[in-house]
Amino acid sequence: xxxxxxxxxxxxxxxxxxxxxxxxxxxxxxxxxxxxxxxxxxxxxxxxxxxxxxxxxxxxxxxxxxxxxxxxxxxxxxxxxxxxxxxxxxxxxxxxxxxxxxxxxxxxxxxxxxxxxxxxxxxxxxxxxxxxxxxxxxxxxxxxxxxxxxxxxxxxxxxxxxxxxxxxxxxxxxxxxxxxxxxxxxxxxxxxxxxxxxxxxxxxxxxxxxxxxxxxxxxxxxxxxxxxxxxxxxxxxxxxxxxxxxxxxxxxxxxxxxxxxxxxxxxxxxxxxxxxxxxxxxxxxxxxxxxxxxxxxxxxxxxxxxxxxxxxxxxxxxxxxxxxxxxxxxxxxxxxxxxxxxxxxxxxxxxxxxxxxxxxxxxxxxxxxxxxxxxxxxxxxxxxxxxxxxxxxxxxxxxxxxxxxxxx
Numbered sequence: 001x002x003x004x005x006x007x008x009x010x011x012x013x014x015x016x017x018x019x020x021x022x023x024x025x026x027x028x029x030x031x032x033x034x035x036x037x038x039x040x041x042x043x044x045x046x047x048x049x050x051x052x053x054x055x056x057x058x059x060x061x062x063x064x065x066x067x068x069x070x071x072x073x074x075x076x077x078x079x080x081x082x083x084x085x086x087x088x089x090x091x092x093x094x095x096x097x098x099x100x101x102x103x104x105x106x107x108x109x110x111x112x113x114x115x116x117x118x119x120x121x122x123x124x125x126x127x128x129x130x131x132x133x134x135x136x137x138x139x140x141x142x143x144x145x146x147x148x149x150x151x152x153x154x155x156x157x158x159x160x161x162x163x164x165x166x167x168x169x170x171x172x173x174x175x176x177x178x179x180x181x182x183x184x185x186x187x188x189x190x191x192x193x194x195x196x197x198x199x200x201x202x203x204x205x206x207x208x209x210x211x212x213x214x215x216x217x218x219x220x221x222x223x224x225x226x227x228x229x230x231x232x233x234x235x236x237x238x239x240x241x242x243x244x245x246x247x248x249x250x251x252x253x254x255x256x257x258x259x260x261x262x263x264x265x266x267x268x269x270x271x272x273x274x275x276x277x278x279x280x281x282x283x284x285x286x287x288x289x290x291x292x293x294x295x296x297x298x299x300x301x302x303x304x305x306x307x308x309x310x311x312x313x314x315x316x317x318x319x320x321x322x323x324x325x326x327x328x329x330x331x332x333x334x335x336x337x338x339x340x341x342x343x344x345x346x347x348x349x350x351x352x353x354x355x356x357x358x359x360x361x362x363x364x365x366x367x368x369x370x371x372x373x374x375x376x377x378x379x380x381x382x383x384x385x386x387x388x389x390x391x392x393x394x395x396x397x398x399x400x401x402x403x404x405x406x407x408x
Contacts (some may be wrong), residue, residue, distance in 0.1 A: 002031045002059045007051040008042060009068060016048060016068060030060045049091075054081070054098070064088055072096040090142075107159075110145045117152045123159030147171075157183070166192045166211075176200050178221070188213070199224070208232045216255070218244050227252045238262050242271070250279045270304040270403050277302035299395060306399035313363070313392050320385045321359035324378065325352045333375025358382075363389035 008020040020042055024031070035047045049068025057080045063069055064087040071084075071094070080099045089108035098115045105122050112120075122145060144163045147155075153172040157164065158179045165187040166174075171194045176183060180201040188194065188211040199206075200219040208229040217238040224244060229251040237258035245252040253276035260269035274297075281293040296302050300309045328334030328351050335358055340350045358371045362385045373379045 002026050002029065002061075003055045004031070005053040005055065006038075008038065008044065008047055009049040009051065010044075010046060011048040011067070018051070020044070029058060031062070033061065033063045034065045036065075058082060061085070062087070067091045068093075070094045070096070071098060073098060105145075107143070109143055112147045112150050112152075114148075115150045117150065118154070120152050120155045122155075122157045122161070124156070160184075163187070165189070166194075168192060171195070171197075174198070176203070176222075178219070208234075216240075218259075227255075234258070236262065241268075248275065248279070250276060250283070253279060266403065270301075274301050274304040277304075299392070300399040303395075303399045303401070304403055306396060306403050309392060309396040309399050313389075313396070316385065316388055316392070317359050317363050318356070320363070320381060321352070321356035323381060324358060324373075325355035327375075327378055328355060331375075333378050334373070335378065336372045336374050338370075359385065362386055364393075365389055 002025065004024040006022050006024055007018045008022065009016045010019050011017075022038075022042060024033070033050070038047055038050070039045070047066070049066045049070075050063075051070045052072070054071060054073055059081055060083045061081065062085045063071075067090045069086060069089050069092075073096070080101075082101045083104075084098075084100050084102070085104040085106070086093055086108055087106040091109065092111065093105070093108045094111040094113065095103075095115055096113045098117075100115065100117045102119045103117050103121070104124055105120075107123070110122070143159070143161050144165070145157075145161055146163075146165045146167075147169045148167045150169045151171075152169065152174075155171055155174045157174075157176050160180055160182050161184065163185045164183070167187075167190045169192050171192070173196045174194050175198045176186075178200045183201055183203045185205045185207070186203060187207045187209075189207070189209050190211070192211045194211070194213045196215045196217070197213050198217045198219070199222045201222060203222070203224045205226045205228070206224050210231040212233045213235070215236045215238070216234050218240045220239070222244060223246065226247045227245045227249065234255065237255045240252075240255040240259040242256060245255070253272050256272035257269055257276060260266075260272055277293070278297065281290060281297065284290050284293065293302075298308070299312050300306065324335055325348075328337065329348060335355060337351065337354050340347050342350055354371060358373075361368055362382050365386055367386075373382045
């Protein structure tokens with residue numbers, strides 16, 4: 001048995017007014033409501049919308065063709081509806097304090113407040129009927145969905161939307177299906193929790209603010225033009241590649257890093273980690289921190305490019321070797337070398353070889369003692385090279401760990 005208290009609304013001077021109250025009652029568990037049916041019962045010529053209070057359980061409802069629909073429960077009663085379908089609600093559709101096993105919305109704006117829904121589908125029938133491009137563009141322009149203070153176990157989107165907004169709600173699963181060609185904006189806000197979030201379409205803007213997502217999955221064809229996030233937690237990210245998010249930021253590179261860990265892809269993890277640290281450097285305000293970060297980028301790629309450390313080491317070794325050679329040839333200070341049985345340019349080549357040899361044993365802190373620096377300048381340079389060698393060796397080990405061990 002179905003028992004509904006209806007308030008009939010008309011639109012006058014761009015405002016909706018209640019003009020009549022009726023009760024709809026039927027012994028059947030299934031009820032179809034549309035403006036034509038209510039016009040016959042009420043003898044009214046025009047009906048813009050309805051406000052409905054549901055006083056029953058186990059009702060199957062199909063509401064179609066109203067510009068405005070508001071469904072709510074009666075006082076101290078939370079109806080349990082096995083199935084509710086609403087079609088072509090052009091202006092506004094609001095569901096408050098309802099329990100619904102399955103909810104199908106077709107070409108309607110939707111607002112859900114303080115309700116529990118087991119399965120929610122937006123535009124599922126569009127997957128079985130061909131829609132032209134004009135209709136798709138109209139849907140993208142007009143349709144919005146808002147969920148607030150509610151729980152939804154499974155939420156699937158099959159048609160384009162202007163905006164999907166989730167506030168203070170818990171979702172077991174949110175899926176943007178392959179059929180959605182474009183979606184303008186998704187907002188996950190105010191302590192909302194989503195266990196599994198799957199994205200498959202082109203999305204202009206994804207905003208996550210003070211929300212938690214356990215599993216965030218991107219399909220290959222998914223592309224997000226702008227990603228904004230703050231005070232958020234995403235525990236697991238899958239298949240987020242460098243081209244998935246067009247406008248790069250710290251948060252987007254963090255998602256790529258997490259995805260690389262899940263895929264056990266060390267190369268992608270190193271690339272994302274390097275870009276993440278570069279983005280972080282650009283946001284620094286203090287000059288000395290910027291200089292430090294820039295040096296780390298140059299020397300070791302923030303730990304993700306150990307080859308850079310080797311190149312830096314070779315440059316330091318060669319330059320100090322040349323300096324020691326110059327000092328030995330042109331000054332009384334320099335290096336104390338073994339006797340050289342040669343003259344002219346050949347002697348200078350021998351001195352260069354000894355200088356490079358001394359530079360490498362000093363840089364690696366080996367220090368055999370067969371060649372020693374003479375004078376304060378040479379000794380200072382040798383001390384500096386020793387310190388640089390010890391520091392660079394530590395950085396090299398750190399870079400190897402970051403490159404090949406940090407993603408595990």
